Every structure is written in C-alpha cells, then in structure tokens.
Amino acid sequence: MTVRFFGSAASALFRPNSTTMSPTKVTIVGSGNWGSAIARIVGQTTKAYSNEFDPTVRMWVFEEMVNGEKLSEIINTRHENVKYLPGKILPENIVAVPDLVQSCDGSEILIFVVPHQFVKGICKQLEGKISPNAHVVSLIKGVSVQENGTGLKLISDEIREYLKCPVDVLMGANLAPEVANDMFCEATIGCQTRSVHGPMLKRLFHTDNFRISVVEDAHTVELCGALKNVVACAAGFTDGLGYGDNTKAAVIRLGLMEITKFVEHYYPGSNLSTFFESCGIADLITTCYGGRNRKVCEAFVKAGKPMAEVEKELLNGQSAQGPPTAAEVFHMLEATNLISSFPLFVAVHRICQGEMPPSGMIDCLRDHPEHQA
C-alpha cells in the first residue's frame, strides 16, 4: 500500500499540540476485525507523515488468551492479530497495549473502533484521564439508548459527554477483510469543523486504496453507518428465505427510504448529498451483499436457532451490530409513536426477537407505506 501526499499547504491548518510542535500521538482504541484493518492504514500514514504524527501508534487490546498466549503479546511479537484478522501482517509501528488508560496516555487522536455495547465502559475508564487536547474519531457503527430509556443517543454524543472533547466519525462501504486486502474503497469522514480539522484527518486515513471524503454533516454520516446494519438484517432474512436480487434491491430501496426519513425526523437539517457519499448508499449496498449482519440473519432463517446462538457459531467472538441497533431503534420509535412509519426497521427487530416469523419480512415489504401512495 502506498500513501500519496496531498494538501501540503493545508497541513499547517491544525496542530493539536501547536505549543510544543511535537508529532501528534495516535491511539487506536479497539483491535477487532475493523480495528486491526484500520491499524494497517494508520500504521502507514503515520509513518508517511512522521513530522506530523508520531509513527508509534498504540492499539488498545482487550486482553484475551489465544491458544495459551496473550493476544497483545502475539501482536507485538508476530505482528498479526491471529484472532480477529488472521493472515494479515500489521505494521511494526503498531504496538498492542492491554492497559486502556496507558494506551491513551498523552494521545491527541483517539480512534474509537469497538462494538458499540462496550463504549460506555471504556469511556468511564478514560474519563478525566485523556490529554486535554484529545480529539476522538469514532469508527463505531451503532447507536446507544439515553439514560431515561426514551430515546436514541449517537455514539459520538455519548463519547463527547464522557470525555468532553471533539468527536468526529468515519463511516463507509468498508468491509474489514477487503480493506485488509488493500482492495480499493471509499470512506466518509463527518467533521463539523471540516475546514479546521478535515485536512489533518484526511491525511491520517487517506491512501491510494482507501479514499476519504470529508463532509460537515456528521450526524447523517453516523446514522447512515448505524442504520444500514438494520437493513442488512432484512437482506439476510430475504436471502435465508430463498429470495433473489430483485427482492434485495427492494429491501435496499425501502431501507434507504426509512433511513432518510429517520434521520430527517430525529436529526432535522441533514444534507441529501450525504446519503450519496460512501457512508450512505455505498455502505448500504455492500452491507446487504457482504458483511456479517446479512450472513448471521440468513443463517438464523435457515437454521431456525436463536440469534445469539447463530452469532456465537458463526462469528468467533465478533459481534453483529444489526440486531441490537434494531432493538434500540424500535424503542425510540415506540416511545415516539412512530412504529407504523418504519415497518422494515420494526420487522427486523421483531424477527430477531422471535416475535414474528422471518416470512413476515416479505409481508412488511409488500404492505410498505411507500406502496400506499
């Protein structure tokens, strides 16, 4: 993988530690499939821009034993995450650190890339212990529920509340195994302070095969990344039922209608063009054809076993974010009396819970409000 330099004039726009001018330290908080794939990119870019970024990148590893050895030690000696990204070498400047607080100490860029159910616990441990100049980039696709249980909370807002620092997001059509194979793709960074921080963030992630666009509409970028996993579950159900590509195209279209309606209702003021970025339609398509949510939901229909059991059998410790996101979206719709307006989202939740047979997915598509006009 080669890294092209660009925007040298803009490079002076943002220096998180401009008083010292020492290179910015970067930590990757998470080391699963996507965390390890992004480490391959960030390991390259920090070396390429070593005057701007410290090329030693710490990666927090949730410690576990793999065949009697600590995963962090395996990563630091063999430079391979044998559990979550086997067969792919990580750059030697990626250093696994099992202590969360230590891994983030002094870092000004924290790349959050863990399944969303772990965010709160991680933030609680880091509260008050990160650099005052810290800036988070969240790669997490999911949503959280507000404390009072009545509404959704964006993961970026949750991180911001705990850590009291700026939080931007990176989402896109980025199945980790393909990114790890250096296959060409695009991604979108949502950054409300794009003109100030955009160039620096772009340099941190942009390579010949991982092309970054930066937009200001960060809420839309993040919600597209979370909600597409719910639509991918619907695609998995129709695959499991034996339906073909025309049906899947209907799932993608109706799913996109629900995503845009949801974003506009709960976070008004989105920019329509954001849905045409990689984080929008492109991620929706790739997730409905590849990806673990589709796969798990197809197997759920075929095997007729509970979702948790199928996930355990198929994912080797990885996590499918679609079913929990569908549950969180359902509670939000229920609390705001909007269940009938989002039948695809609702059907996914009910099927995952065993409250509706998978064939109900087709009834839901057939009776969708989009067909009633």
Ligand SMILES: NC(=O)c1ccc[n+]([C@@H]2O[C@H](COP(=O)([O-])OP(=O)(O)OC[C@H]3O[C@@H](n4cnc5c(N)ncnc54)[C@H](O)[C@@H]3O)[C@@H](O)[C@H]2O)c1
């Ligand atoms: N995998 C992809 O293709 C992909 C692509 C884009 C975005 N994402 C998003 O990236 C995020 C991370 O996904 P991933 O694929 O890297 O993870 P993963 O599902 O591959 O791995 C699970 C991770 O969770 C860690 N973990 C397990 N128990 C934990 C605990 N109690 N506390 C903290 N961590 C624990 C594991 O060590 C592992 O690193 C998710 O939000 C996902 O939606 C994934």
